Amino acid sequence: DIQMTQSPSSVSASVGDRVIITCRASQGISSWLVWYQQKPGKAPKLLIYAASSLQSGVPSRFSGSGSGTDFTLTISSLQPEDFATYYCQQANSFPLTFGPGTKVDIK
């Protein structure tokens, strides 16, 4: 199975800050990496697919990069509605696996 790790596990940031979250796969997954955003009590929402492609309707302040085993999600200027938990997921092979999540909260 492919293990996914994320860092940091949580980050405190202010509105306007640049936030970078990293995700690492235990083996190469090419660009089969997805990012989701989840707010408390809500279902996850797809943000980025294929490591760097922005899902329709997602603000351009979100961006993704990486390939192989190392990936990043960047929020260029944090907005109040961005405070949430972010998960990466590998879509390369079964069993599908998620990272443990990164909680972004208000500083």
Add this chain to the structure above:
Amino acid sequence: EVQLLESGGGLVQPGGSLRLSCAASGFTFGSYAMSWVRQAPGKGLEWVSSISGDGVKTYNADSLRGRFTISRDNSKNTLYLQTNSLRADDTAVYYCAKNDVATSLFDCWGQGTLVTVSS
């Protein structure tokens, strides 16, 4: 607009069974693979099972050890998850998710249904 509406969750005793349903609308259901993902209280996301659009291929998390079965009825635009031999650690919100075309990523999620396993 794509909509996924789960139902069937509830309180069940250890060892019991539940059948979860997910009613889909707003897209050609049979053209897309579908999946179940669960989330234990205060924990992260865990993939449970996926099924191809035609229902022929299914994939399951090894940790379930055959206790859960995914299926679909394309004539009813409905996805199912039969859960058997439930244990306390199966307590979670179970989400139905639509797979993006020909991929294993989830581009639309339902609101979830809570399964609580407790005596």
